[in-house]
Structures are given as structure tokens and as C-alpha cells.
Amino acid sequence: MSGSESSSFFSPQLLCNVGFRLSETARQNPHGVAIAVPKGRDAKGRRKYDQLTFRELDDDTNRIAAGLHAMGVRPGTKLVLMVPPSIDFVALVFALFKAGVVQVLIDPGMGRANLIRCLAESQPEGFVGIPLAQALRVLLRGRFPQAKYNVTVGRRWFWGGKTLAQLKALNAPFTPPNIQAQDPAAIIFTTGSTGPPKGVLYSHGNFNRQADEIRDFYHIQPGEVALPAFPLFALFNCAMGVTTIFPEMDPTRPANVDPRNIIEAVNDWQVDQSFGSPALWNVVGRYCEQHHIQLPSVTRVLSAGAPVPPHVLERVKNIIHPEGDVHTPYGATEALPVASIAASEVLRETRQRSATGAGTCVGRRFPGIEWKVIAIDDGPLTEMSQVRELAASEIGELIVTGPVVTSEYVTRTDCNPLHKIRDGARLWHRMGDVGYLEPSPTGEPRGERFWFCGRKAHRVTTPTATLFTIQCEAIFNQHPRIYRSALVGVGAAGKQRPVIIAEPWPEHRPQSRADEAQLIAELKALAQASNYTQQIETFFIHNSLPVDIRHNAKIFREQLAIWAAKRLQ
Template structure:
């Protein structure tokens, strides 16, 4: 009799949840992947029992091929049943998957592979063509697997001939799942690079377990639910939660290009109760729903993360939902997610504070997370005692850098000692993470975001924070979004507001600038902002379509002012 025993969480593996679901609900749907061809939609499906058996078989085959525990493997496979089976197989075998965002660009991808030193490269044919062209992992990769169709094709690095790697399942040969200690490396997840150079975040199974616990306890996700998953990493938590992951036919690295009809169809076919969507997708789906008076009656919750969604887009999207269903906005980063959350009902009540320059409310910490605010400094802080014993720790309603601790907080970057030292603070046996974001805690313990530390503008007279200033000017009807940058004039820093206008809105430049000056004069933080530039189309990250590349705008504004 195959009995599954819950392992000690001090030595665990994410795949224990999949094995448990395979025993308790073997025939339940685990994954469904949508495919479109000539506007016709079809779905590939797999249940928990088969997914578990397939990942066992792949884990055995990987070992047989020579890829063993402790090795690192790049995984560049599009969302598919193969993606799920491969990822779980890597975790089961103790092989460290290296996950990157293809949207970060060729140069950044090459640097990621140089730093992570992969032993194996597993990808679709397109990924291998790029690997060859740009010499990704050339000096370290010894094993190559190409994923295509229903089979894995393999060949030794550098050889043109590909030989079949036969994987048979079910084989009745359960894989002896590798279990790791609390802080052992189980994966390397690279940041997208939208707020700086991509860095490899070291993940442990402890971090994954903490994320799963948060989804269960704070987001109330239960086994048997169905999730419309639009982000590959988050979709892996579906089977781990006993929840089916429904993957729509879309480019996950470019959500703004998704077809709303496909997403609506998948939600309705499987009666999805959960939707994970970033702000760009929330906006896209909301507009499509409003145009067609569409309703999504099966959804019980919507989770948005990655960047702050605009209040207007949340309000529009919410028209599709039942009255008691909220959009849950989550704050966090690759290094630590989720940290805080706030429901749309409470968030929409903060509109006046945000429009008056109070920042964006991102809610209260989830269970197990502690948030503190420290004074803004570029110095490394080695020990939390330094913060406590000096005047670095700030009180309520004081803006500073957000520092977090909790079981889902990463302890290091991979092969980035300087980045680790600048972002991590040792607190006894716990590591705290400096988010690089600025904000404050109010008297009720709510966290308010005020922008990136690197995006503040320091003049001789004051320090200006991006989000509070920009949201004041964003209240003008002609304005789509703004970005505050600093421009040097004879070694004196002056604040300049870059403006992207709503398409089709007609207003003269002189009238607009006069009206913006009038708006800014009403608030202390914006009364000294009087230089404006209109930009035709802000450079933004492709994944969230919300993170503005202010560094590029700053260069553009400097050239304009010269």
C-alpha cells in the first residue's frame, strides 16, 4: 500500500504537495493548457496522478542521462504540461532549476547564465537556437535537452545530432524524492531587470513552503479550486495547493498582448475560482469586459501583483465580478513574495489620500511577515542591532526604506556578494531584506508605497518621492501617467515632470502646463515642481507595462533641457 508520510518541514521538498494530491485526489484535474489554432481553442489536460507519475519518470530519466542532484539546469520551456512535469521532476531530483524572464533581453540573459553556471540547458527549439547564436552557458553546459511535442530530445553540448531520450510512464517506479534542509538552494529565480540589473535570487524549499502557506491562510485558497494562471511560476503553486492550474494561450512575458477572449473562455470552461493577473492584464481585461458587458461569475478572488495597479483599472475590472469578490493587491518582489495585501474595497477608499500625495496603500503584512522602515541610506548595514541601537529605525508616518523579514524572504543573491551585502541585514539567525522601495507605516500598521529609493529626486531644498508627487499630477484629465526625474543645471538638481498624455485628448501645451502648476501649488511636496516635458510614449517593462524606465527618461529630459 502506497502511504504518503508528511515530511519534517525542516527537511522538505515542494513536490510533497503534488505526491499528496496524487494519492488523495488522483483523478482530479491538475493542469489544463489552452491552445489556439485558426481561432479554435483546444485544451491539453493531465490529472494529479499522471502528473506525479510523469514527473517521477522524467526525474529517473534525467538521472540516467547524467543530470544529478545538486546540478543546475536552465529551464526555458513555454507553459505546457511538459513545463509542469519537468519542473516538478527537477525539484524531486534535487536538480536546481534556473528560471529567467525571456523578456529581459539577450544581453541580460547571457549575463544570467554566466553568473549561474548551469550544468544543463533544457528548452524549446527556439531557446536552443538562441543558446547557439549567443553562446549562452557555453563554458559550463554539459547536458542539453530539447523539449518538443510529447517527447524530450537530447544531445551532448556542441553536437548537432539529437538522440531520443525515452521516457515511459506510468512505470510503477516511484522516484525517491530528494529532501533538503531549510536553507539549501532549491532554485535560482532571476529578477526581471525592470528596476535594475537582473539578479539571481536563491530560493529554498522553506521559501516555497512559506508562499504556499500564505496562499492557504491569507488568501484562503483551498484544494479543488481552479486557477487561471497567467504567470508560469505562480502556476506551479496550483498543483502544490491541490488546485488545478488553467494556462491560457498567451505570452506570459508580454501580458498586454494577450487575447481577452481566450482568457474569458478558459475561465468559463473550467469555472475558475481564482485569477492571478498583473496590472497590465487587469487593465486589458477590464477594458474588454466593459466594452462587452462581460461577467466572470465563477471567480471568488483575483490576485494582482508585480506592480501597483491603478485604482481606475481595478474599478473597471471589478464590474465583471460578483459584488462580494475583490481584487487582492499584493506587494512583494522576487526576493520576497507575498509581503502585504489589501482588498480592492479597502483600496478604493484610499483614493483621496493617494490623489493628495500620500502614496499608494499596499495593505497590512501577511501572517509571519514583519515590516519596518529605516532612514534612507546608501550604506551597507551588516547587523540589525546597528539599526536598533542608532536612530536609523523610523516611527509611524515617516518615509524611509522598507525592510522586511519572514519565512518567504530570501537570504542571498547567487554569486552576487556585493548585491547581497547591500540588500541584506543579519538579525541573529534571520536575514532581513531591504526592498529598495520607499514608504511608511501609518498609525494603523498599513504600508504605503512612495516609489523606488533610486527614483527619489534630491534638490538643495528638499527630497521628492516619485509616487506621491506623480499621483497628484495624474489627477489631471489629460494625463495618462507621469514620471518625476532630476535634471542637472550647472551642478544644481532641478525636478522635471515627464508627462504621457491620454490618447486623443486635445489640449495646448501652455494651458496644460499652467493647469499642472496650479495643481502642484496646492501641495507641499509638489509646489516647487514647475518644469514639464511631454513624452510621446513612456519606456516601460514589457511584463507589467507599469514599471517606468525612469533612468531612460532622465537621460531624455537632460538632453531636452540642454
């Protein structure tokens, strides 16, 4: 089919290719706004936006997919995509899906060394990226010997390949390739918060089921308007017939967002839903509270990447529509979504238990997920016969299976035996999280809830006990001067010294050594008052805990353990 025919073409058989969910949206709502991005201001200071309809976006993606095919790209070709959030970003993602390309998606905020290593490990056959990305490819050409299919988004300089504009100008006929649900669609890298980033292989079936689970669980309807502060979430919007409004922000630094840009976009477009990290909503919620600002059009906020503090949930729930709610989907790059809980449930019930060390309740599982809690094991578990399932309320590690669970790592493949358990034709993924299942009060299986107690790799083992981060940190996070804290262990496993490193709210940072000593004394008193923390006797104050680059929320406890060890020398 040609680009101009795309919106009238639809075959149900194509829907196993996640890219053609956009084509179905374009067929049903051709003139609806698919994407809008900020574009300066008019003479009166009002924000202007570039926009594309679903039909225009679908036509664009077909032209790009046809151009890629004309270049020699075939289904299964691995191409790195390095384009910032924009209309081009969304168009390219769907074009690559439609062409059957395995797209390599890497968060540029992970740092230069990690980025280059991840790119090289993925062994790409080409780059689709902005000039800076292409310059990096040329500069490090020895790391990418197979990269021959290259497309520059913007001005091409001294390197070869075509520009995106040239690709579209070919206007070649597009014949959709035969793609099956199990065929690879993307390689997405983990944040590396508990080790080197790993490349996770996603199939078209994984993406399709993710879109279905998220749409159905949260009752998302075509025609809604969403503002994603995490670019990849925009892809679900187009697959669900939802308008995407990109805010003006650096998505690699959500904690540094200017809240006024979020508020402005929400009001300009009467946004129904927004997705962002806890760090972003902490900033936006505090700003709205301080300036008495409401966002009445918003009925659904999603926040993920790390446990969302109750104070963030409460602030955000207070500024959105009275009948709206804040939802915290739980999962991982390798398995998403797994479970979800709403702020209304947290604030009504679970926050009180969390504050006294029960862990963080992440809610009930999605319909397509099965889960178990098994005995903690730091070694490989390759078959279910090696697994010992625990009784309800016993703390262990969580494993999950279902259509959204990915099958393997394609980089750092040595990690597969540590994370995947074979169960006949099924695979279970070890989440790397520890916690316990709380039975449903009615006995209904989907009524049980998982309480997250921390990462398995972060647990602290002393000669007499095992301490879990989320349980212990909650005790100290109740102090009015403390924003967040981190439990780390210094020394060899089994003989570790537990240490709490606390980050005060900026306005409550100690102003003198005496003030710091007083704050530490108060934290020690809290430790002695809880059975979870009585072993902890060492405390440090830190002005800014290191966090992950994707969500600015996951604390890098490994770095803090090294920092604490040096302080104790």
C-alpha cells in the same frame, strides 16, 4: 518508486521538498484536472484544451526526475529551464524540484543582452529547453563551459543530450533524494527595473512557506480553478490542489493581451481565481466595461508587479462576482509575499488619500512577516546595530524578515551587503522601497499598514527637498487625460531638477502643439496646488513610457531621466 506508483506514495518527510506537494495533491485528488492549455478549435469554433490530471502530472514528473538521475544529474546540479507556459513547463518545474535540481528561471522577455548575461552568471551545468534555447547554448558555448546535462523539449537537431520524450521513455525507478528545507531549489532573476537583474537564491523552505502563506491568507481551497497570466504563479496552484488554466497570450507582454482570450478561458472553466499584472487587468477591465461583459464565476483576482491604479481595481471589481474582491499582494522577487490590500479597502478609504499624495497603501503584513521602517541610507548596512528605526508615519526604507525572505543573491553578489542585514541568526532584506508605517487604530501590531511612496533609487533630491515618485505622480494622474506619469531627477543628487513625464490615455493624446501646451499648463496648475509638487516646473508629454518586461507596469525611470536630460540640453 516507479512512475505508476507515484500517486499512492506519500511520506510526510518528503514535504520539505516542494515538489512533493504535487504528490500529496495527486494522492488526495488523482482524477482532478491539474493543467489545461488551449489547443485550437473544433468545427463549431469552440476552444479545445489539452489537459492532465494530478495523477498523470505526478507520474510524469517522477519519470522525468528519474530520467534526469539516470543522465547523471544529482541534487544541487544547476539547470536552466527555458520552456514557455505549457503542460511541459509545469511538469519540468516539479520534476526538477523532486530531483533536487537547482533550476535557473529567467524571463525571456528581459532582452537578449540581459538574458545571456544572466545565464552566463548563473554558471549552469545544463539546459532544459526548447530547440531555440539549445541552439543559443550551442552558439554561445564559450559562455557555458559547464553545460553538459542538456534536455531538448521538442525536436533535437545537431546538439547532444536527450529529448524530453527520451527521458520519459527510460521509465527508470525513482528514488526521492534527501532534501532539507534549507537546500537550494531555484535561482530566479529580478526584473532589473532599478539596476542589472540579480539572481535570487530560493530554498525549498522559501517556496513551501510562500505556498502556505498565500493559501491561508486568501483562503484558497483545493478544487478551485485558477487562470494565471504569470506562469510562475501556476506552480503555487499545483502545490495547493488548484486546477491551472493557461490562457492564450504572450506572458512577456501582458499589456498586449487579447482580452477575449482571458474571458473565454474564464467562462469555459468557470474560473474562481486569476492572477495578472495591472497592465493586463487594465486591458481586460476596459474591454469588459465597454462591452458590458461580466465574469461572475471569479471571486478572487490577484494583481501585482506595481501599484494597481484605483481605476483598474474599480473596473475589475465591477465585472467579477458581487462578493468577490481584487487583492494586490506586495513584495519583491527577494521577499514575497510581504503584505496585501483588497480593492474594497482601497476604494472605500485609501484611494482618496493616495490621490492627494499620501502614497499607495499596500496593506497589512502577512502573518509570517516582520517589518520595520528605517532611516534611508544608500550604503551597506550589514548589522542591525547600524540601523536607525523610524517612528510611525516617518518616511524611510522598508526592511522585512521571515520564512519567505530569501537569504542571498548568487549573481551580482556585491549587492548582498547593500540588501541584507544580519540580526543574530536572522537576516533582514532591504526592500529598496520607501514609505511609512501607519499605526493600527486598535493598537494591534498586525493592524498597521505600510504606505509605499516609491523606490529609494528613484527619489529626487533638490537643494531644498526630497521628492518621492508615488506621492508626486498621484497628483498628475488625477488629470482625466493622463494614464500615468513619472517623476525623474535631472542632474547630480542633491541638486536635481525635478521633471514630470506624463503619458496620456491613447484617446487623449495631444493633437497639436497648442493642445500639448494647454495640457502642460493644466499639469503645472495641479503642481502648484499641492505641497508635494510645488517645486516641479518642468513637464514633458510621452506617448508610451518604458516599462518592465515581466509585468509591463514598473516604469523605467532611469531611462526616462536620460531622455529628459537630452530634451533639456
